[in-house]
Amino acid sequence: MSHSVIQVEKLGKRYRIGKRLDNTPPRNRVLQAIGNQFSYLVKSLSEPAPDELIWALKDISFSVDQSEVIGIIGRNGAGKSTLLKILSRITEPTDGRVILHGRVGSLLEVGTGFHPELTGRENVYLSGAIMGMKRAEIRRKFDEIVAFSEVEKFIDTPVKRYSSGMYVRLAFGVAAHLEPEILLVDEVLAVGDAAFQRKCLGKMGDVAKQGRTVLFVSHNLVAVQSLCNRAIWIDSGQLKDAGSTADVIAQYLRTSYSSVQQQKWDDISAAPGNGKVRLRLVNIYPEDEAKAGIIDMETPIAVETQFWNLAPNARLGVTLHLYTEQQVVAFTTASSADEKWGGQELPVGLYRSVCHIPGNLLNSGNYRVTFLIVQNSDTVIYRHDDIVSFEVQDLKPRMGQWFGKEPGVVQPLLNWTTDFLGAGASL
Amino acid sequence: MSSSSFTSSTAVAGDDISKERRLASLVIQRSRGWGALGLRDLWEFRELAYFLVVRELQGVYRQTALGMSWLFIRPLVNMVLLTVVFGGLVKVPSDNVPYPLFSLAALIPWGYFSTAVMRSSRSLVDNAQVISKVYFPRLILPLAAAISGLVDLAASLIIFMVAFVIYRLPFRWEMLLLPVLVFLVLAFALAAGLWLAALSAKYRDVSFALNFLLTALMYASPVIYSASLVPSSLQFVYQLNPMTGIIQGFRWALLGSGDAPNIMFLVSVVIILLALVSGAFIFRRTERSIVDIL
Numbered sequence: 001m002s003h004s005v006i007q008v009e010k011l012g013k014r015y016r017i018g019k020r021l022d023n024t025p026p027r028n029r030v031l032q033a034i035g036n037q038f039s040y041l042v043k044s045l046s047e048p049a050p051d052e053l054i055w056a057l058k059d060i061s062f063s064v065d066q067s068e069v070i071g072i073i074g075r076n077g078a079g080k081s082t083l084l085k086i087l088s089r090i091t092e093p094t095d096g097r098v099i100l101h102g103r104v105g106s107l108l109e110v111g112t113g114f115h116p117e118l119t120g121r122e123n124v125y126l127s128g129a130i131m132g133m134k135r136a137e138i139r140r141k142f143d144e145i146v147a148f149s150e151v152e153k154f155i156d157t158p159v160k161r162y163s164s165g166m167y168v169r170l171a172f173g174v175a176a177h178l179e180p181e182i183l184l185v186d187e188v189l190a191v192g193d194a195a196f197q198r199k200c201l202g203k204m205g206d207v208a209k210q211g212r213t214v215l216f217v218s219h220n221l222v223a224v225q226s227l228c229n230r231a232i233w234i235d236s237g238q239l240k241d242a243g244s245t246a247d248v249i250a251q252y253l254r255t256s257y258s259s260v261q262q263q264k265w266d267d268i269s270a271a272p273g274n275g276k277v278r279l280r281l282v283n284i285y286p287e288d289e290a291k292a293g294i295i296d297m298e299t300p301i302a303v304e305t306q307f308w309n310l311a312p313n314a315r316l317g318v319t320l321h322l323y324t325e326q327q328v329v330a331f332t333t334a335s336s337a338d339e340k341w342g343g344q345e346l347p348v349g350l351y352r353s354v355c356h357i358p359g360n361l362l363n364s365g366n367y368r369v370t371f372l373i374v375q376n377s378d379t380v381i382y383r384h385d386d387i388v389s390f391e392v393q394d395l396k397p398r399m400g401q402w403f404g405k406e407p408g409v410v411q412p413l414l415n416w417t418t419d420f421l422g423a424g425a426s427l
Numbered sequence: 428m429s430s431s432s433f434t435s436s437t438a439v440a441g442d443d444i445s446k447e448r449r450l451a452s453l454v455i456q457r458s459r460g461w462g463a464l465g466l467r468d469l470w471e472f473r474e475l476a477y478f479l480v481v482r483e484l485q486g487v488y489r490q491t492a493l494g495m496s497w498l499f500i501r502p503l504v505n506m507v508l509l510t511v512v513f514g515g516l517v518k519v520p521s522d523n524v525p526y527p528l529f530s531l532a533a534l535i536p537w538g539y540f541s542t543a544v545m546r547s548s549r550s551l552v553d554n555a556q557v558i559s560k561v562y563f564p565r566l567i568l569p570l571a572a573a574i575s576g577l578v579d580l581a582a583s584l585i586i587f588m589v590a591f592v593i594y595r596l597p598f599r600w601e602m603l604l605l606p607v608l609v610f611l612v613l614a615f616a617l618a619a620g621l622w623l624a625a626l627s628a629k630y631r632d633v634s635f636a637l638n639f640l641l642t643a644l645m646y647a648s649p650v651i652y653s654a655s656l657v658p659s660s661l662q663f664v665y666q667l668n669p670m671t672g673i674i675q676g677f678r679w680a681l682l683g684s685g686d687a688p689n690i691m692f693l694v695s696v697v698i699i700l701l702a703l704v705s706g707a708f709i710f711r712r713t714e715r716s717i718v719d720i721l
Contacts, residue, residue: 015719016719040630041630044629044630085718086455087455088561088562089455089562090558090559090560090561090562090718091716091718091719092455092456092457092458092715092716093455093456093457094457095457096456097454097455097456098454098455098456099452099453099454099455100452100453100454100455101452101453104453106561106562115482115486117485117486117489117490118482118485118486118489122481122482122485125478126478126479126481126482129472129474129475129477129478130475130478130557130561130563131561132471132472132563134474135474158489
């Protein structure tokens with residue numbers, strides 16, 4: 001019964017970028033500018049050289065069925081916004097075509113067409129008209145828009161007197177009441193406070209429930225995970241992957257790591273350390289085969305360390321300090337807790353100590369690990385800051401309408417009990 | 428395959444759109460050749476034109492002490508200046524009509540023309556922000572700019588009427604032809620605006636050149652002097668400037684001075700129409716890549 005409302009066929013968009021200037025000294029550049037008075041004219045009339053052209057999008061094909069909510073993910077500059085610009089007819093493709101069935105509304109940037117001197121009321125009508133609404137339609141929804149934006153008191157004040165929050169709320173209010181069959185959304189989550197973001201996403205969810213189709217571009221993977229049934233991943237202008245949201249996000253995360261999860265030194269003479277100890281390996285990995293290398297909040301994590309003990313019968317132990325991005329120590333932990341070798345004298349040789357961090361403990365975010373070797377439980381004989389780092393992803397679909405990061409270094413799963421203590425409120 | 432992207436949808440919130448509504452389809456692809464003007468799309472967005480005109484008018488005069496009276500001050504001051512300098516000092520012959528009325532009859536179309544060309548030629552660059560964020564027929568922008576200038580025209584017409592009563596001139600039936608003349612000056616201003624707006628998207632030189640181009644055109648049109656001063660050997664070339672015919676038309680209709688519209692007036696009309704149609708097509712062609720070059 002569902003049929004495709006958006007059909008993208010071999011879509012491509014080519015841009016002309018300026019030629020890179022040579023690194024000539026500034027003085028020559030001034031002379032150059034005087035010498036090439038008509039350089040812009042010459043450039044605009046001549047055919048572009050091949051190295052001046054870049055493909056922002058190339059050979060993109062996919063189709064979207066009615067009432068699907070599709071997430072589009074990818075790094076900055078991957079071509080996501082170019083795709084939305086083509087779909088909303090702001091710019092024409094160079095190659096290929098798109099077939100759309102239904103009215104397209106876009107929330108590419110809210111507040112387009114607002115005039116600072118005009119009042120909120122006047123701007124609602126103006127901005128609505130720019131987005132293709134009829135005057136009667138705007139009049140019918142006017143009260144709803146104003147109530148949604150919470151600016152009732154200031155509706156007849158020029159918008160230049162608005163706070164930035166009020167401005168954005170009113171602008172989004174207009175856009176959210178557009179009721180198109182196809183809604184394109186680009187990073188609305190970046191605006192407004194938490195409560196308003198919740199409202200916006202709720203509105204988006206409603207749109208989807210009414211049988212409309214939503215294309216949602218976002219960096220907030222939690223929001224994409226929770227709102228979208230399918231996702232498309234674009235990387236440097238090309239379609240990398242499309243499919244179920246969880247799969248595409250996993251694929252995307254796997255290749256987009258910037259963290260160093262493993263460091264290894266096979267040659268003992270080149271390994272970091274000193275006369276007493278040498279490091280062989282530090283490796284962080286999820287202790288769950290099914291996660292295929294991705295660490296999310298539910299995953300148990302193992303921190304494996306290997307070191308050579310060079311001093312006979314030294315009483316050594318590994319200590320780890322886990323730092324958050326804000327330089328806060330999340331916790332410290334030491335291998336002296338180990339029952340077998342903890343606090344024992346170690347013969348010369350290679351040792352492996354593994355620390356197990358349970359799942360449902362760390363909050364999402366980036367963590368860095370500092371590695372220490374401690375002798376006799378009180379003397380640090382070797383320290384290596386930031387030896388490895390990793391990111392904990394939040395991929396739990398949420399029921400509510402809040403997709404931001406919860407505060408706190410840890411996010412443990414705790415037991416709760418609630419009991420019914422009797423009816424009646426008068427005590 | 429319909430090229431109109433917007434159905435006249437009046438969906439009430441919450442209704443099930445999947446069943447009854449036949450959805451209009453739209454194909455987005457690279458357009459080649461000259462293509463169509465997209466007048467139907469333009470009609471769909473007629474209310475936007477209205478709001479843009481309102482924005483232009485309300486926005487400009489907000490937070491000014493004199494408000495809308497600026498509409499009257501400008502033509503009035505222009506008329507006084509021309510009367511003092513050219514009527515009083517230089518003593519330019521004015522076809523036996525009091526010089527204030529003589530100059531005002533020309534300032535009605537000329538004042539409108541220069542404002543409208545200025546505004547519409549800037550309309551694309553000024554609205555670059557909006558253009559790069561949302562789709563609507565871009566033709567709306569220069570059109571709304573040209574139309575909003577009509578308020579200035581109306582204001583100077585009111586001043587003329589007051590002067591007309593003060594000088595106790597007789598009513599002329601030819602005045603009823605005024606709407607035709609207004610339409611012509613609107614069409615010519617829009618034509619020039621379309622050409623210049625399209626050009627200025629690519630070459631900002633236009634804004635530098637425009638000021639002195641307008642001044643040159645003013646001297647090439649009978650604004651401060653009478654067309655009868657131009658030697659007859661030059662008359663043919665002189666009349667090719669559509670503003671000459673239009674200004675003469677205004678003087679003739681309002682004051683009965685100068686010649687009635689003749690064959691050269693018809694040539695002007697043809698030139699205006701050619702400029703308008705070619706301007707619209709040039710504009711549409713530029714529009715395609717506008718977001719990428721603005």
